[in-house]
Amino acid sequence: MKLVIAIIKPFKLDDVREALGEVGVQGITVTEVKGYGRQKGHTELYRGAEYVIEFIPKVKLEIATNADQVDKVIETICHSAGTGQIGDGKIFVVDLEQATRIRTGETGSDAL
Amino acid sequence: MKLVIAIIKPFKLDDVREALGEVGVQGITVTEVKGYGRQKGHTELYRGAEYVIEFIPKVKLEIATNADQVDKVIETICHSAGTGQIGDGKIFVVDLEQATRIRTGETGSDAL
Amino acid sequence: MKLVIAIIKPFKLDDVREALGEVGVQGITVTEVKGYGRQKGHTELYRGAEYVIEFIPKVKLEIATNADQVDKVIETICHSAGTGQIGDGKIFVVDLEQATRIRTGETGSDAL
Amino acid sequence: MKKPITKKFIIAISLALLLLPLVSFSAEPKVYLSAGDTAWMLTCTALVLFMTIPGLALFYAGLVRSKNVLSVLMQCFAITCLVSLVWFALGFSIALGNGGAMNSVWGGLANAFGNGIDFDSLYTVDKSTGASIPKILVLMFQMTFAIITPALIIGGFAERMKFSSMLWFSAAWVLLVYAPVCHWVWGGGFLKDTWDLAGGTVVHINAGVAALVAAIMLGRRKGFPNTPMPPHNLALTVAGASMLWVGWFGFNAGSGLMAGNAAAMTMLVTHLGASTGALAWMFMEWKKFGKPSVLGIVTGMVAGLGTITPASGHVGPIGAIIIGLSAGIVCFYATQYLKRVLKIDDSLDVMPVHGVGGILGVMLVAVFGLTLDGLQKGVADAPSISTQLGHQALAVVVTITWCALMTFIILKVIDKFNGLRVNSDDENEGLDITQHDEKGYNF
């Protein structure tokens, strides 16, 4: 199993969730994060005090999935989250050694 | 070392923290997340506009622990976080290659 | 590639970001988290009801980086986030199998 | 020989003198500044300003998404400032000046920039006693009405209009729509037979229709109606709604310009209308959707208030309760209809709540103002219900027509030279950052 971690633009969340659902992903965990990267943050101005906001609101998805699904998941995210503009985000994959469903105690793929 | 990632129901947080403390876990990092899964979200109604909220508030725990403690940690979480109802959450385990305590520079198990 | 996960004190965020930038880190994802550990939380008092707040506000950084950069990154974080006081936080490293840039589809180091 | 004056004669004169201060002459009574009435009207002016800022500003701000919270607050605030100047400069004169030969159409420009209103000018509020208030105060009090009306409209185009266009629109609309309608109904114009104490036509129908036209012309927000756009902070909304209720006492009970029995009765019927409207909407939701909501109850309250507003000078308490009840039910259905059937994105429901409520109230006052212990002052020459219904219907039709037409024209013109809507990326990002370089919250 793999854990796919995707960082995307917040307003793309609904599209991505829907697209993933269509390729069979049944569970996602979502976190609001702030991203620092190539995309420049906006400027905020308060009574003439000028702040460059370096962190941009992003949304992080974590998806535990079977190894053979990873490519499809990545592709789906790329499609549904992309705008072609800087700051669209990243997808990271790490190896997932174990998974357990708390309610039933099931483990492995059954737990996803 | 392993990194145990658990997604649980928010109101179970205190119970889980306490139970983990009893089995010797000394550190936890907690994140508020939103989960999408089998558990159906509630409906919100605003002036007749009906929204099915697909994301449910959850809490994510990250616990770095020695490999030999992992099973006990998983079991403890299952016990203390379970209500037997859908949406109780998941436990994921990934391999942890290194750990460092910032204050002292200690590494490995000593850093946990 | 590695995924470096650092948990630090919130008011150190700007220093760490700047220091990491100086050693060539170009992307960071930041999450607000609550930490439970050796550092004791403060007490809150509301009309005589006394609550010990066990969770302390922390900030979690996730940095995807090439394997050969990991040590420098860890060292930089240790330096810039350290106050020498309890609660300075931890740095965890997990193996990163894949990385993809959503915008371009680039993978591996190119995606970082 | 002079006849000695008898004691009887003296006593008669004395008695007459004794009674003098107590009776009123058939001649005009002496005009005097009534400190009591002035005190109440100063208070009412503060109350009605309080309705827009912070009342309406918070009410609306809570309803939008957090990325647009400041844009709504900013719009309410900027309108307050801009319309104050516009009203002082021209609006008041057009609306409430004496237009001479043209008075049935507009008030002219004789009172522009406060011209002709001296420090000492009085406005007599009670002809029978001569009780008066400063004329400047009438200008100020009415200014707060001119402020809240365009502020209500922003609910129609929330979360997508360019700030600069919103400013142009508000200024032009106050002069070309608000002021004329105000003159026709309240300034002695051709709709002066309308019963409309505090602005069913002038304020609520006007705002509702303008919001509807603007919502259609600007188009729906991106994602409407599929993407959920829940209110981001209902605590603000309830706070704002509560302030609207309190301020509305000044709005309605101040519209008689006196602190007397009429003000008290107006306050009572206003309050009963609000309460009943709120409960009616709440129970409708409970029955139709299974649960009563806080947004529902406050919306019903606004509907109740908007509906009782034109009627609050004529109906009695039982009439007010019936009006409140019908407001809660009718505006509830109107909101469903606009959103679910017509799928028009009048984002904060200005038309179904204020517009429909205003129409309802303007019509019902003719019925309940003449029955059920209405006609509060026991007017001797009361019109028949059907005559009055005719006056009312005319005012409704004229207001809707003029407002729709002029709003359309004003928006078309602004669209030509400035554009109405922010671009799609800015709408995604939110107006706070893109229009104002600020963020609402940094917790």
Place this chain on the structure above:
Amino acid sequence: MKKPITKKFIIAISLALLLLPLVSFSAEPKVYLSAGDTAWMLTCTALVLFMTIPGLALFYAGLVRSKNVLSVLMQCFAITCLVSLVWFALGFSIALGNGGAMNSVWGGLANAFGNGIDFDSLYTVDKSTGASIPKILVLMFQMTFAIITPALIIGGFAERMKFSSMLWFSAAWVLLVYAPVCHWVWGGGFLKDTWDLAGGTVVHINAGVAALVAAIMLGRRKGFPNTPMPPHNLALTVAGASMLWVGWFGFNAGSGLMAGNAAAMTMLVTHLGASTGALAWMFMEWKKFGKPSVLGIVTGMVAGLGTITPASGHVGPIGAIIIGLSAGIVCFYATQYLKRVLKIDDSLDVMPVHGVGGILGVMLVAVFGLTLDGLQKGVADAPSISTQLGHQALAVVVTITWCALMTFIILKVIDKFNGLRVNSDDENEGLDITQHDEKGYNF
């Protein structure tokens, strides 16, 4: 032969006439509508409504957990609407009507639905001058008192009561507890010798006792007292507390129904009581717990206001300061005791703050109202302290007993047919979602 009238005689009569407008007859003076007093009472009505919404609503809303913020706002709002109708329909008549033979017990139903109150009816507030205000305004002003009292009670059962049961309870309680006690103390009933200007018994003891009974009957919130349940938004609480303070000027200084010296003195002593109560609580915390808290200072303020309320028509400034001081200290200890020793979950501390404060104030007014420059109007036939203490104690005992008993009965009955408490899962999830299908915040 008729005696010619002398110049002297004429001058005498003339002088008499001259003085006429200035002196008052021993006979009843002519009753007239005082615009000044009316202006103030219209304002006070707005101020007291402002106390409940948004004042109390925000004050309470900030104190609960964020999953219940809307439930509290909703309860305050729905009570406002519902009680307004209940009061107009029956409450006013029971409380302030003339019950004829039964007047020592209740006011009867003669004034139900505003019956017998005409548009022109006046209520004379100053017998010596005839100054009067509209009778409708008395009904309206008193309505705002009937609204805030059940709204205070919700603090006792916050975060766990079913919304529908809360509605039943509030309506029944206003009719069966509030209205009768109001009649006994203010309506000429058998407690009419009580000194209680603005509601130590009628409002504060009543609310405190009812909240305590409800808290015990519903049981503690899940997790109390082990799980921390910190206020979720103290900014709202401070905003609400501030509005309560401002609105309280209307509550107390309006209770004399006139804009005169008494109103000014009442405002001053009210303000001093609030200030001293707040500081007293703050310094108690500072001494006992090491730090002064914002929740502490605002709670002390409410305690000070609740305590000065019954006394604010009789005491002078120094008495007010002592009362405020004792309020801060006594209510502070009462809160600790209820929470830490008795472990009763009167969730927002209604009994220790309002109930205990009310009792304290009702007793202390007898002392300081007759000493330390109290007895503001220099009443000639002042009672002895002990006599007055007797009247006051009687009112306290009667109010506590009646309120506790009837609250118990009402809740028992509602429990039978509707249940009082939401189920355990719903309590976990929060009342906002489970009772109202809404969420407070979507940042």
Place this chain on the structure above:
Amino acid sequence: MKKPITKKFIIAISLALLLLPLVSFSAEPKVYLSAGDTAWMLTCTALVLFMTIPGLALFYAGLVRSKNVLSVLMQCFAITCLVSLVWFALGFSIALGNGGAMNSVWGGLANAFGNGIDFDSLYTVDKSTGASIPKILVLMFQMTFAIITPALIIGGFAERMKFSSMLWFSAAWVLLVYAPVCHWVWGGGFLKDTWDLAGGTVVHINAGVAALVAAIMLGRRKGFPNTPMPPHNLALTVAGASMLWVGWFGFNAGSGLMAGNAAAMTMLVTHLGASTGALAWMFMEWKKFGKPSVLGIVTGMVAGLGTITPASGHVGPIGAIIIGLSAGIVCFYATQYLKRVLKIDDSLDVMPVHGVGGILGVMLVAVFGLTLDGLQKGVADAPSISTQLGHQALAVVVTITWCALMTFIILKVIDKFNGLRVNSDDENEGLDITQHDEKGYNF
């Protein structure tokens, strides 16, 4: 022999009597309590309290970081309580008592603790008619001014001052700075020729200078000016700003102590000053930085209000618009200058907004109060502009000097025995937790 009285004589007398109630004697008119004026002043007292809590408290609270939100609310609240007692005890007497031989310097202690003010004491507000209000009410109304002034100052040292030192400072400052300056300008002291209706010197210059001195003495916040310290909740700030605006009607239009033409004109010019100041600042930002901000518009509003405050008793509407315009522009530049050039951390910009605005207004009133339809009451013996400018400049210089000097001394003394600033770790952690053991938000 007595001459019989003729009918003519009788009629003459009768006519004289008839006219009596209508003409005023050349002798002093009878003093009477004016319910209307009293009603307005009771309302204004509530309005000005409303300015500080919740108005200013929310305005400031929104501007700081969320870890300090409660500290700001707490400071405003505690100042309200503490200064109320200090004012009642000593401040009022020093400021507005009759200091006899020393009256040009201070008011003495004869009225300390309300001494010499009876329940029935009246203060005549209109010499020509004898209209009066309760003297207690003057004390209460002025108390609210004494409260808001030190509350304004906390903006200078926000996010870093020790709470205990803040309390000491506020109490001492009210007695040693506020009360004397108040006496000099309003209490018949040596600056009594100053035109300053509602406190350009007494309130705004005083607060601005004290904040500046405190900001310099305490030093900058950690990280200033490099670390961004954006406002944490601008919705609170806009809500507070709006309440300030509404409350300011009581502040300015109450300062004439009457509900008459002057109050109405003052309200109008106040409102126009606010509107113009807000728009001016907004357009400055738009031009200089590319976008208009909500914080900008509300800051301009406060600048406009602070600037029109001293002038609002003398200027006409056109003067008010010019004053508002200059306020928006001058205070905008002053803020930039202090922050960007001098890099002084007057954290919430008290000096550039209130201080500079106050100076501007105090000077400009001499110009526009005597031109452009100023001199509202058409005073016959109007001074020349240059004479009046002299009076005004003197008042400005004296206020700045005295305030700077005394603020410095008070802070030095407190620093010696208690320290002024929290330690660095506490500043990092935030004042809410470290000073008050509380957290603002638990969403």
